[in-house]
Amino acid sequence: MLKKPVIGITVAHCQEELNTFPRENYVYCIKRAGGFPILIPPLDDPGTALETLDLIDGLLLSGGGDISPFVMGENPERRIGGCLPARDLSELRLTRLALRKNIPILGICRGIQILAVAAGGRIFQDIKRQFPRSFLHKQTAPRQYPWHDVEILESRLIQVLTAESIGVNSLHHQAVEKVPEGFRVNALAGDGIIEGIEKIGAEFCLGVQWHPESMPEAEHSMALFKGLVTACSYFGCE
Ligand code: MN
Secondary structure, X not given: OOOOOEEEEEOOOOHHHHHHOOOHHHHHHHHHOOOEEEEEOOOOOHHHHHHHHHHOOEEEEOOOOEOOOOOOOOOOOOOXXXXXXXXXXXXXXXXXXXXXXXXXXXXXXXXXXXXXXXOOOEEEOOHHHHOXXXXXXXXXXXXXOOOEXXXXXXXXXXXXXXOOEEEEOOEOOOEEEEOOOOXXXXXXXXXXXXXXXXXXXXXXXXXXXXXHHHOOOOHHHHHHHHHXXXXXXXXXXX
């Protein structure tokens, strides 16, 4: 048996996505936080999803493209980006099962959106059109640099980060619009865009809109990965 908590990282698997959404930073951060990373490609049947959850102690929903509006039961906005429905369906299914099983979850960027939709919330398909007073959330600086501040609200997240405000990078044009029932907002940008959500009462079930894996030298980034791995060690004592 592995002694380290096993963290399943959902990933893109087609070449086009691999070029845009690198995996190595997630792997690096989970290893550095004391976890054992395994990569989960899109899975196409529910039975496999259940078996996959038996292999892992925690779930990391990684960044990536937009969620297909069709999969969400919505009409497409004009500025929707690249979608991969097979990945959407697989991650939504895994997340719903993981929520039911109550295993620790960390959602990053696209991952917070998957978490929100899986739990019954809703997202802005395109912030600029659907929330016009927002500022620019798609940074023009390289991804390792912070782009805007985020206020951390009273929450599980503030216990993990031990900071009331942090500078984060921002590489999204979508965001959580409606927080799922049983969840709360834990981080907000200055324009009112939701930058973090968490499941109320859970040991560790968080989503953040920024990319901590791209800023591994920031204390608040590693705090998130360590928080996930620690929650798995705690949860895994059966
Ligand atoms: Mn942002």
